[in-house]
Amino acid sequence: MDKPIDAGLKERAAKVIPNGMYGHESTRILPDGYPQFFEKGEGAYIWDADGNRYLDFMCAYGPNLLGYRDGRVDAAAARQAALGDTLTGPAPVMVELAETLVSMVDHADWAMFCKNGTDATSMALMAARAQTGRRTILVAEGAYHGAAAWCTPLPSGTVAEDRAWQQRYRYNDIESLEAAVAAAGDDLAAIFASPFKHDVFVDQELPDPAYARRARELCDEKGAMLVIDEVRAGFRTTRDCSWSLVGVKPDLSCWGKSLGNGQPLSALLGADSCRQGAGSIYVTGSFWFAAVPMAAALETMRIIRETDYLEHMVALGDRLRAGLDAAAGEHGFRLRQSGPVQMPLIMFADDPDVRFGYAWGQEMLARGVYVHPWHNMFLCAAMTVADIDFALAAASEAFAAIAARRAEIQPSPALLAMAAAQAGQH
Ligand SMILES: Cc1ncc(COP(=O)(O)O)c(C=O)c1O
Known part of the structure; x- marks a missing residue:
C-alpha cells in the first residue's frame, strides 16, 4: 500500500520547516493519527491531504x-478582488467596515x-x-x-523583561483582581479579560457579572482601560461585544478570526476614552489595508445582522451537548462539558492526563469527526441537525470502542511534555 500523503508531507516538512510545524496547528500536540495537512474545506467539512472527510x-x-x-x-471577496486588494492605500471599503462595526458594537x-x-x-x-x-x-x-513576546505561552525566545509590567489575577475572582490592581498601584494601564474563561485543559466559565462590573469599576477608579x-x-456569543451580555462596556475590544469568515483580518475597536492613545501609536503592516478581507468582513457582518446564524448554532450546540452526555453515560463515562454550547470544551471527568480524551478523539477521527481533546471547539452556522446526529452516532461508537480497551489506554508523552513546559513558565 502507498504511504499516506499526509505522512509524506510531514516527512518533507520536517526537513524544511522547523519541527515540521509550529504553533497551535502543530499536530505534535494532538493524538497520533491526526492529519497535519488539509486540501480543502466546504461548509462544515474539511478534507485532509489523503482525501478523508471530517465534520x-x-x-x-x-x-x-x-x-x-x-x-x-x-x-463579496471576489468582487473586491476584481478591483484590487493590497494597493498604495486602503480601498473605500475600509471606511464602510469601520462604520459598520461601530454601529454594531455598542461600546465602539x-x-x-x-x-x-x-x-x-x-x-x-x-x-x-x-492613553494612560x-x-x-x-x-x-x-x-x-x-x-x-509579551503574551506567548512558552518562554523560549523571550526574556523576562518582555513580560515586565504585568500582574496576574484569577478570572471571575474579584479578590484576586482587586489584589492585582492594588499591586499595580498608580501604574495601572489596563485590565485584559476574555469574554468568558476559555483556557485550555480547564473547564470554561462564563463571566460572573459581579466580576465584570468590578473590573469596570476598578478601571474607572484608576483611570485605566478595560480590554x-x-x-x-x-x-x-452575541452580535455585540460579549460583555454586553453582562451589561459592561469595555474601552477596547480585540477582534479577529471570524471577522471575515476566514479571510485574514483583525480589528481593534475602541471607545472615545481611548481614541487619543490609539491615534498616537505607530502601528501598521504591509497587508493590514488589504481590501478583499475587508469586503469579506462587511458581508459577514451583514449576514450576522440579518440571519439567525447564532440561534442556529446554539440550537445545534444544545443538541450536541445533551446527546454527548447521554451517549457517554451509556458507556460508563462522564463528561465535563463547559462553556457556551456553540463553543464547547469537551473533556472526560476523572481524566487528569487526558488519556481518555485523546483516545476518544482518535476514535472520532476514524469515524469522520474532527474534535479536539483539550481546546474549546467551535460550531459553525453551516452545520445541520443531520451533522450533529452524525457526530452523535460517531460519538456513541467511539465511547464503546474506548470502553472496550479502557485498561490499556495510556497518556500521551508529547502532551505530558507540553503541559510540563507550560507549567514551568508560571
Ligand atoms: C483569545 C485570543 N486572543 C488572541 C489570539 C491570537 O490570535 P491570532 O492567532 O490570530 O494572532 C487568539 C488566538 O487563538 C485567541 O484565542
Missing part, C-alpha cells in the same frame, strides 16, 4: 463562522484594522499605555492573548 468542530480554530467557502462571503466609537488577533491585542496594549501614560497591565492566569479580547469568541 470539523475546530472551524480553523475560530475563523470559520458561517461555513468554509460561504458563497455570499466569497462573492472607532476601529483600526490589522491581520491577526495578536496584532489587535498588542495594539490594545500599546493604545492603553499611550502608565505601564502595568493585568492579565488573567492561563488566558491566551496571542503569540507576541475585552474577543478574538476567539467574537460574534459567537
Whole structure:
C-alpha cells in the first residue's frame, strides 16, 4: 500500500520547516493519527491531504463562522478582488467596515484594522499605555492573548523583561483582581479579560457579572482601560461585544478570526476614552489595508445582522451537548462539558492526563469527526441537525470502542511534555 500523503508531507516538512510545524496547528500536540495537512474545506467539512472527510468542530480554530467557502462571503471577496486588494492605500471599503462595526458594537466609537488577533491585542496594549501614560497591565492566569513576546505561552525566545509590567489575577475572582490592581498601584494601564474563561485543559466559565462590573469599576477608579479580547469568541456569543451580555462596556475590544469568515483580518475597536492613545501609536503592516478581507468582513457582518446564524448554532450546540452526555453515560463515562454550547470544551471527568480524551478523539477521527481533546471547539452556522446526529452516532461508537480497551489506554508523552513546559513558565 502507498504511504499516506499526509505522512509524506510531514516527512518533507520536517526537513524544511522547523519541527515540521509550529504553533497551535502543530499536530505534535494532538493524538497520533491526526492529519497535519488539509486540501480543502466546504461548509462544515474539511478534507485532509489523503482525501478523508471530517465534520470539523475546530472551524480553523475560530475563523470559520458561517461555513468554509460561504458563497455570499466569497462573492463579496471576489468582487473586491476584481478591483484590487493590497494597493498604495486602503480601498473605500475600509471606511464602510469601520462604520459598520461601530454601529454594531455598542461600546465602539472607532476601529483600526490589522491581520491577526495578536496584532489587535498588542495594539490594545500599546493604545492603553499611550492613553494612560502608565505601564502595568493585568492579565488573567492561563488566558491566551496571542503569540507576541509579551503574551506567548512558552518562554523560549523571550526574556523576562518582555513580560515586565504585568500582574496576574484569577478570572471571575474579584479578590484576586482587586489584589492585582492594588499591586499595580498608580501604574495601572489596563485590565485584559476574555469574554468568558476559555483556557485550555480547564473547564470554561462564563463571566460572573459581579466580576465584570468590578473590573469596570476598578478601571474607572484608576483611570485605566478595560480590554475585552474577543478574538476567539467574537460574534459567537452575541452580535455585540460579549460583555454586553453582562451589561459592561469595555474601552477596547480585540477582534479577529471570524471577522471575515476566514479571510485574514483583525480589528481593534475602541471607545472615545481611548481614541487619543490609539491615534498616537505607530502601528501598521504591509497587508493590514488589504481590501478583499475587508469586503469579506462587511458581508459577514451583514449576514450576522440579518440571519439567525447564532440561534442556529446554539440550537445545534444544545443538541450536541445533551446527546454527548447521554451517549457517554451509556458507556460508563462522564463528561465535563463547559462553556457556551456553540463553543464547547469537551473533556472526560476523572481524566487528569487526558488519556481518555485523546483516545476518544482518535476514535472520532476514524469515524469522520474532527474534535479536539483539550481546546474549546467551535460550531459553525453551516452545520445541520443531520451533522450533529452524525457526530452523535460517531460519538456513541467511539465511547464503546474506548470502553472496550479502557485498561490499556495510556497518556500521551508529547502532551505530558507540553503541559510540563507550560507549567514551568508560571
Ligand atoms: C483569545 C485570543 N486572543 C488572541 C489570539 C491570537 O490570535 P491570532 O492567532 O490570530 O494572532 C487568539 C488566538 O487563538 C485567541 O484565542
